[in-house]
Amino acid sequence: MRKERVHSSVTITGMPGTAITTAFIPVRDPQVAAHWYSRMLGLTVADANRFSALLAGSGTASVTLMGPGSGIQVSPGLSWATCNFTVDDLDAKRAELAEQGVPVGSITGSPDVCLFFTAKDPDGNTLLLTDR
Template identity: 45%
Template sequence: MIATLASSFLPVHDPAAAAAWYRDRFGLEGTDVQEHAAVLRDRDGRLLTLMGPVSGIPVRPGLAWAPVSFRVEDVAAFREDLLRSGSPCSPVQGDPGTCLFVTAADPDGNTVLVVDR
């Protein structure tokens, strides 16, 4: 049996506000935004589910590790866009031959990883 990834989950304070941030920064489309959760889809159909407090999940927003990553063409340019938008992020790290990356914080304090491959 071969499985496919159904969704990544991320705890947030306000699913609608978090969905807007992920839409504006990463181009994700909100397919179902409700009080308890927001389901977002990337252009390839992969899902990110933002779970709010009324969902009942026992995890608080502000994850210090990156449970989700996003691939972009130019990490340095993307980092500059994040900084201009007020999103805190690390310097570009890694090795151009292997992988360049930055870590950023979403408005809920969750760590997000942005990679070039």
């Protein structure tokens, strides 16, 4: 049996038992990066060591920051976002990040579907912040 979730004019269909659990972001130093993500995005650091760091937000998905020692074959500085971070107040978060010197783009998208902006972490990875 398929489950459907309808949002405005968009219908998302998925198979029961299928879940997205984690996104991976390459970084130079997982412990330093974990502190930045915690401070800037309010994520909880569940674990951090020299190989990787596991971050959790308010949902069930997590983010794993992968350092060079983890064996990941991707260098930091991704020009595309591996996931999106949903925030309660998009305008306020954009202003806060900009005030902290984080490179941020303009808010764009559709108010009926999703508004978003991009930002860069200290390793040059593109992050996507959304309103839903």
